[in-house]
Amino acid sequence: DTAVSQTPKYLVTQMGNDKSIKCEQNLGHDTMYWYKQDSKKFLKIMFSYNNKELIINETVPNRFSPKSPDKAHLNLHINSLELGDSAVYFCASSQEGAGGNTIYFGEGSWLTVV
């Protein structure tokens, strides 16, 4: 059983399109995250949700909108995709907030905007 699963794993799309990445965790965790990993492998947090409430919203263009229908799901919707959005997006979860709790990552979604 995959603990944190996200789909799709690979996504190639054209500039200007809107796309979504879905994420589900079966660990019973309260907190979920979206991270972006750029071409230099640098990991940066985008959003953090705790029990469906937005906790962290780093400086991310408002074309990115997370949605958490319940605490086991955190989807990422991206409007008007740009070339610079090409990256790997990781969903993750932890029990309560991070800091003292281990974060468990999904396998990543490789987004390529052409």
Added chain:
Amino acid sequence: AQSVTQPDIHITVSEGASLELRCNYSYGATPYLFWYVQSPGQGLQLLLKYFSGDTLVQGIKGFEAEFKRSQSSFNLRKPSVHWSDAAEYFCAVGFYGQNFVFGPGTRLSVLP
């Protein structure tokens, strides 16, 4: 603001050789410390973590790390590297009630 540095961008070792990957953090208090590994095309897997207690922690795949408060370091070690250890390694630092900060990563290549 807290920060995490991994001074080595890329390290190459021969199979069977020992390995040490460096990690330093900047913060006044003692944080929670983690090492994650990312194999090519994969997500991040937790290798080990330090919360408190014994400063030498054992992890999976034969890795260990030592927390040195005086040096604000949490270096990862393995006595004998296997070809399958080739991957990207990330040090991460967490503080209670705050978010993780990841280091920039160290890419490990293993020569046969």
